[in-house]
Amino acid sequence: MDGTILFHVDCPSRLLFEQIADKWSMMILTVLDENPTRFNELKRRCEGVSQKSLSQTLRRLERNGMVDRHVRSTSPVAVEYSLSPLGVTLLVPFRALYRWTCDNMEAVETARREFDVRE
Amino acid sequence: MDGTILFHVDCPSRLLFEQIADKWSMMILTVLDENPTRFNELKRRCEGVSQKSLSQTLRRLERNGMVDRHVRSTSPVAVEYSLSPLGVTLLVPFRALYRWTCDNMEAVETARREFDVRE
């Protein structure tokens, strides 16, 4: 009678989703999709991100194989981040989600107003 | 020379993305896609969610127009949640993301192992 879906705590898709569905990952990957970008430039483009959050998120993205980190041994050092091949594939569903938010922004705002009136 | 993308703090897609990219929304919507589901049944299917987090997330999903809440005045009360038409459209990009996590789980785990060895 009822459905059968159960999201177990060890469900692999859950573990992975929790790695990518954060506030900054999609933004960072989208910026990197345009150009390989250096740390501080990335920080400027993702307005509001702190240095700490940015470096943490970049580290996680790198660890998960979505971003490549390239160090140029100039002086001072230049560190360039770029999309890995895996990161490129992730951008496909991300873009679909991004487009959904753009397409449905108004519908959501209308729903919010109606909800707030009901309360 | 550089790219031109800038994610402003007021960027509407950011504001909306932060509403849907949380730990539970995708799971809840996926369960509801199978059947309209009652609160405690939903809680059982999304293993690990607390009552507090579930009710908060459901409230937000309802406010954003993605979920409908229907109260049956039996005794005790039965509250049934279901996907709204808007929620149905959101599931499309969500499913693409879900599929990506399933398809690329192993690639990510390999990348992690390699990263951890490098450190």
Next chain:
DNA sequence: CGGCATCCTTTTGGATACTG
């Protein structure tokens, strides 16, 4: 059954200072 209110712990994140 489906919550809300409260308390309390844990996590997150910002600010600052420091380093190669």
Next chain:
DNA sequence: CAGTATCCAAAAGGATGCCG
């Protein structure tokens, strides 16, 4: 420039008790 380390404030989240 590109971080790391530390400290502290803010927010999220679990546990519990209560209610219609």
